[in-house]
Amino acid sequence: MSENMIRYERDDEGIVTLTMDDPSAGANTMNAAYKSAMGQTVDRLEAERDDITGVVLTSGKKTFFAGGNLSDLQGVTPETVADTFTEVEAIKAQLRRLEQLGKPVVAAINGAALGGGLEVALACHHRIAVDDDKVKLGLPEVTLGLLPGGGGVTRLVRMLGITEALMGWLLQGQQRSPKEAHAKGVIDELVATREELVPAAKAWIREHAGDESAAVKPWDVKGYRIPGGTPTTPAFAANLPAFPSNLRKQLKGSPVKSPRSIMSAAVEGSLVDFDTASRIESRYFAELAAGRESTAMIQAFFFDLQSISSGALRPAGIERAKVGQVGILGAGMMGAGIAHACATSGIDVVLKDVSVEGAEKGKAHAAKLLDAIVAKGRLSQEDRDATLARITPTADAADLAGVEVVIEAVFEDHDLKEKVFAEVEAVVGPHTLLCSNTSTLPITGLQGFATRPADFIGLHFFSPVDKMKLVEIIRGERTSDEATARAIDLVQQIRKIPIVVGDGRGFYTSRVFGTLIDEGAQLVAEGVDPQVIERAATSAGFPAPPLAMLDEVSLTLTQHIRGEAAKAAAAEGRELTKTPGETVIDTLVDLGRKGRAAGAGLYDYPEGAPKVLWPDLRERWSKGTDIPVRDLRDRYLFRMALETAGCFEDGVLGDPESANIGGIFGIGFPPHTGGPATFMTNYEGGLAGFVTRANELADSYGERFRPSAWLTARAASGTLVDVPAKAAAAS
Incomplete structure (x- = not known):
């Protein structure tokens, strides 16, 4: 397999074209076949160096290179973290040997180069891409709870400087078109068509024949300085304290680890030589890969999304339709x-x-x-x-x-x-x-x-x-x-x-979202300071806090939904009990404070200025109630997760993909958790650990946190559902 993964072709001019084309997969990834093939390829390039003019690295797939193998990364555990470090160091060593071959190496980028794909290209001396806006280039690892562990942090910092590498590429995982990447200095040359890529790469090698500097990276030249400086540079050092502060503002206190690790790897790596910086990057990468955060985010943002986009939820045997x-x-x-x-x-x-x-x-x-x-x-x-x-x-x-x-x-x-x-x-x-x-x-x-x-x-x-x-x-x-x-x-x-x-009042998203804003209102009723209520939510990873979201949906709509639910319950011979949080909402509505659209709610909305919490909210309800921050965060997360479990129990949900993607993209469940279903099954101790913690919250804060008998029974199996997503969707 490794002989076929990278085709090795040398022409009469001594230019070697390496075509990556994994026969066992639809895209090239950093799997075992790649590692073996690249190792053999670099060995051969070094052995034949004297007969080589230059090297063109390209792809036989529609994409250039898809990056790391996420299935392998999901299997990393704290027990295997040392093996992961060794593995990533070995892969990077191959790229480093390619970078220091002594002959110019050109990446001919015919399609998407994301994550490890762009890192492979960054190890080359010159990068040419097809000028197609559909092609995306970037390092999106942060969106999967990881950092670029194939040299992306180390090389971008040396190419662009710490600030541009972090803000322009690493901390938000931006994906850019070839034209945008060219403007930012990551791509060196653009061609109009894919057919022009390899000829353009060969032309660049011919133009630089005999120019030894074309085969040497700037950071391998003695005296090279990172653009913009490092912490040892006075001007840069003066601004360095603002970096973590700005990151905290960007994250709104979220506990997500990967952006912090990326910043640390970038800054620490700038103080040492390239190879040491690369090892620092590898250590941070392995640590993140072994954590629950990356496991959860890979599950949601790759596997769950891929499952949905590929039609796992679509009933089988029905011809696809297009609407006009x-x-x-x-x-x-x-x-x-x-x-x-x-x-x-x-x-x-x-x-x-x-x-x-x-x-x-x-x-x-x-x-x-x-x-x-x-x-x-x-x-x-x-x-x-x-x-x-x-x-x-x-x-x-x-x-x-x-x-x-x-x-x-x-x-x-x-x-x-x-x-x-x-x-x-x-x-x-x-x-x-x-x-x-x-x-x-x-x-x-x-x-x-x-x-x-x-x-x-x-x-x-x-x-x-x-x-x-x-x-x-x-x-x-x-x-x-x-x-x-x-x-x-x-x-x-x-x-x-x-x-x-499936069907039911509020379905999935509205039903679960309602528990978040109810818990926020409940905390107001308990006398917790409103600012503490809001900050606990953002520090848990929610994109917006519950009281602000309650204002956005409007307090009157919340009342209307509650009223409709009460009518339905009465028709079934049941009576709904008003919660303390609902009493807070009713009081605010009676005061004319109906939400943002009405100009006043839990917040005030001064014209031309940011919203501020209504001062009387604190005066009317706050009693200095002190609740541990961990408990505050968990009250939000567990209320929503337990209601999600209720949706599984009631048949509203039949697959974890819908639960996770619906939770993250629809109602703001913290992305670093992987969504409500994964939050439960990925909790420390698994689903059983989640149930144990829920019982602790129930003992302290009320029966709404008590796991149902159904969920307690599911904890023994460790999963929320037994049937595949496709079967559930079709049932």
Whole structure:
């Protein structure tokens, strides 16, 4: 296998072309085959050095190189961390030998070079890439709880300087086009087509024949100084204390480790020689790889996302469908956002509201979103106009006659939804997919008024639609597999992420999100200082704190959802008990403080200034209640995770992928945990350890933290579900 992984071809001019092409995989990765092949290749290059003019490194795949093997990395444990360090050092030693071959080595980058792929290219003396905006270059390891361990930190710091390496490439894992990478000095040359890559690489080698400096990296020349200086440089040292401070602001106190490790590796490595810096980088990499954080983030952001995008949740045996025209009912912020998402994906939209003026207002919102993209230079005026022309505003239901899909986006009221669907079903065709963008109302109940319940499905978008990637697809009791498959196809067509869940009030995301904001309000009622409440959430890794989010969704909407739940409970002969947190919300509403849209809620919103917590909030409720920070953080995490477990128990969730991706992308569950399902199973001691900690919280703070008998039983198996995701989605 190793002989085929890297093809070795030397032409009459002595230029060797190395083509990486792993026959056992769709992409080249740093797996065992690569390590063996690269070792043999470097041995041969060194043995034949005197007959070699230069080396071109390219790929036989659509991508250049995909990076490290994430399946292998997920298997790293604290017990095997030393082996991981040894392994990564061996791989880097091969690249270092290539870098110090004494002959110019050119990377001909034909496709994406992310993570280890870009690190391989950075070990070359010259980098040429095809000028294709679809090609992405970057070091996204931080988004997986890792750092670039193949020399990325060490080389970028020496190429660009500490500040540009950290801010421009490493700390946020930015992915850039070849043109952007060229402008930043990481790519040296661009060519128009892939066919020009290898000839251009060979031409550069010919041009530099006899120039020994072309085969030597700047940092291997005595006296080389890192651009911008190091901590020993007075000017740089004066600014160094701001680095960790700015990072803390960026992370908002989040406990995520990888950005801190990246900064440490960059700064520490700048103080020593290249090879020592490389070993420092390897130690940080191995430590992160052995931690729970990287295991969780790799699971969510690679395996779970890959599973969903590849169709694991899609019912099998149904032909894929592409939509040409969509009808949207309701032109408010949500409906207009959905119209924008569809139109930008090439779908014609009939945007209906109760008046033409209302529909035009919705189209104007879409125009505003498009204008913002034009202003950033990412969309031409012509494409903007063509996209906007796809949206047809109307007040006449008859204009919906030809649409293939209807998406209702009116207020959360059962009777109103029944009215608009009755109007629509009278004019649309018999095969039109009927979708309700409800966030709480059970789909099975809404199917009751549909003439074709099998074609009726929930399609829950998140606000703002143009920024939120997730769409929660909800199957009612009578929703067909074909409707589910068509809904998934539409969501992917508009370039969003579909999760599939079962029915129930609040479904998955709204049901779980409600526990977070309720816990925040509960802490207010208990007398905890509001600022402490908010900081505990951001320090736990939540992108926004609960009281601020409660204001965003509005306190009155929370009351409305609670009221609907109370009606449903009463119909079943049950009575819901008002929580202390709900009493806080009711009091604020009675005071006219209904949330951000109303101009006042738990926060004040002074004109032209940032929001601030309402001072009377502290005066009315704070009692100096002191709760350990760990407990505060866990109260948020465990409330949401336990409710997620309840969704599994009730059949609302059938697969961990939907739980994790829905939690992270829909309701802000801390990304470094890997999502609610992984948070439970990846907890110290596994699911059993999670249950033990939940019981501790229940003993201290109430029965809402008590694990159910179902979850306690699942802890013995260590998993939340026994069936594969595909089977669960199709059931």
